[in-house]
Amino acid sequence: MSEKESREAKQFNKMINKPVWKLISTLAVPTIISMLITGIYNMADTYFVSKLGTEASAAVGIMFPVMSIIQACGFTLGMGSSSLISRRLGERKEKEASVIASTAFFTAILVGLCIALVCTIFSSGIMRIVGASETILPFAVQYGSVIFLGAPFMCASFVLNNVLRSEGKANFSMIALTFGGILNIFLDPLFIFTFGLGIRGAAIATVICQIISFCILLSFFVFKKAICSLRLSLACRSVKNLSGGEGPDESSALCGAILWTIVCTGFPSLCRQGLSSFATILLNRAAGTYGNDAAIAGMAIVTRVVMLIASVMIGIGQGFSPVCGYNYGAKRYDRVKKAFAFTVVSSFIMLGIFSGFIALFAKEIVQGIRNDPDVVRVGTTALRYQLCLMPFHSIIITTNMLMQSTGHVKAATFLSCNRQGVFFIPVILLLPPLIGILGVELTQTIADALSTLAAIPYIFWFFKKLK
Numbered sequence: 001m002s003e004k005e006s007r008e009a010k011q012f013n014k015m016i017n018k019p020v021w022k023l024i025s026t027l028a029v030p031t032i033i034s035m036l037i038t039g040i041y042n043m044a045d046t047y048f049v050s051k052l053g054t055e056a057s058a059a060v061g062i063m064f065p066v067m068s069i070i071q072a073c074g075f076t077l078g079m080g081s082s083s084l085i086s087r088r089l090g091e092r093k094e095k096e097a098s099v100i101a102s103t104a105f106f107t108a109i110l111v112g113l114c115i116a117l118v119c120t121i122f123s124s125g126i127m128r129i130v131g132a133s134e135t136i137l138p139f140a141v142q143y144g145s146v147i148f149l150g151a152p153f154m155c156a157s158f159v160l161n162n163v164l165r166s167e168g169k170a171n172f173s174m175i176a177l178t179f180g181g182i183l184n185i186f187l188d189p190l191f192i193f194t195f196g197l198g199i200r201g202a203a204i205a206t207v208i209c210q211i212i213s214f215c216i217l218l219s220f221f222v223f224k225k226a227i228c229s230l231r232l233s234l235a236c237r238s239v240k241n242l243s244g245g246e247g248p249d250e251s252s253a254l255c256g257a258i259l260w261t262i263v264c265t266g267f268p269s270l271c272r273q274g275l276s277s278f279a280t281i282l283l284n285r286a287a288g289t290y291g292n293d294a295a296i297a298g299m300a301i302v303t304r305v306v307m308l309i310a311s312v313m314i315g316i317g318q319g320f321s322p323v324c325g326y327n328y329g330a331k332r333y334d335r336v337k338k339a340f341a342f343t344v345v346s347s348f349i350m351l352g353i354f355s356g357f358i359a360l361f362a363k364e365i366v367q368g369i370r371n372d373p374d375v376v377r378v379g380t381t382a383l384r385y386q387l388c389l390m391p392f393h394s395i396i397i398t399t400n401m402l403m404q405s406t407g408h409v410k411a412a413t414f415l416s417c418n419r420q421g422v423f424f425i426p427v428i429l430l431l432p433p434l435i436g437i438l439g440v441e442l443t444q445t446i447a448d449a450l451s452t453l454a455a456i457p458y459i460f461w462f463f464k465k466l467k
């Protein structure tokens with residue numbers, strides 16, 4: 001047995017035999033750390049930019065839906081490929097896993113290049129569409145014109161991250177994200193204030209760190225530390241019975257069919273991130289109607305704070321996902337049940353602790369980022385409302401990941417559309433005209449409550465079907 005085969009066998013044995021709570025914790029802790037570092041960087045970025053004024057702070061919020069589109073493309077290819085890869089590795093089909101990884105990686109680079117080109121050409125028009133007022137527009141264009149250049153690296157990094165996690169190697173992912181996030185915190189004030197580049201400096205710092213994180217992630221594949229190989233010759237090679245779930249089932253899948261299967265499997269992520277982008281556009285427009293730039297800035301701060309807390313849930317969930325996929329592929333359904341129960345309970349407790357602490361100091365947190373009375377008023381109220389139901393993200397996100405990692409694409413797609421689509425969009429369109437800015441502040445909380453209720457029947461359906 002070669003060294004690589006021995007390493008693969010050891011990893012397989014760990015993923016299907018090690019106690020699930022230890023396994024998920026081992027995989028989740030590095031991911032939580034990297035996600036928290038990323039969240040702290042986002043908060044630091046918002047903090048430093050806010051020193052340039054309310055309009056600059058609002059511009060960062062305006063860019064959020066555009067960033068969500070880039071993330072949607074990366075997550076679609078990353079989550080789609082990782083779901084397939086973890087199941088293939090559970091079935092001991094390492095070569096097929098490398099084909100899937102290579103196809104997703106090179107496609108991500110191409111998609112990122114297309115996004116960078118289109119967004120750079122139509123920068124001003126895009127910023128107006130996503131809700132930038134005439135006072136915010138100059139800041140948004142300066143920030144966005146640089147961020148767009150990093151799109152290929154961002155998309156490809158999402159794929160590399162998810163491939164490593166699907167292999168059960170979250171430590172590698174943590175190293176890259178943590179290093180990039182910490183470096184960004186130091187580069188932000190350097191470029192913004194020391195070099196006098198303003199909001200453009202914040203964007204330059206972000207892109208530099210994205211490129212560095214990408215290079216670190218890629219190095220694990222170049223130096224053969226990962227199970228999957230990334231080679232252009234492997235991309236689009238035929239793979240038998242690629243779907244392994246409810247997606248397309250090709251007996252001899254060529255380039256288009258492999259990519260189609262990856263996209264179909266990752267479609268819930270595309271819906272989730274795409275609807276997140278659209279929801280933020282509607283939120284920005286509604287906030288601008290009732291509170292102008294200060295309300296947009298306040299909601300932007302709330303979004304960053306909530307993302308910081310949600311990163312804990314995402315980290316635990318991404319520890320759960322490969323464990324679920326591996327054991328589902330290996331037909332160890334008892335371990336799938338245990339993994340789901342542990343993930344929901346542990347994340348509910350952790351989210352409850354984080355949410356309670358931040359709710360107590362909500363006003364001080366918003367005020368510390370941007371000391372504008374209107375921004376503080378809107379941000380504090382909205383933040384406290386959203387924190388009320390934050391612990392229930394444990395049910396929403398874990399159920400979604402359960403469906404996606406086991407190949408139940410239709411169910412995963414529906415669940416991913418709920419929180420910022422099926423429920424959020426009607427509420428944001430109907431509630432603010434009735435009760436004003438309070439409707440803007442309450443919308444996400446109502447959508448979270450409805451999303452939790454919608455997820456529960458799918459849990460019973462899946463585990464009844466699993467027997």
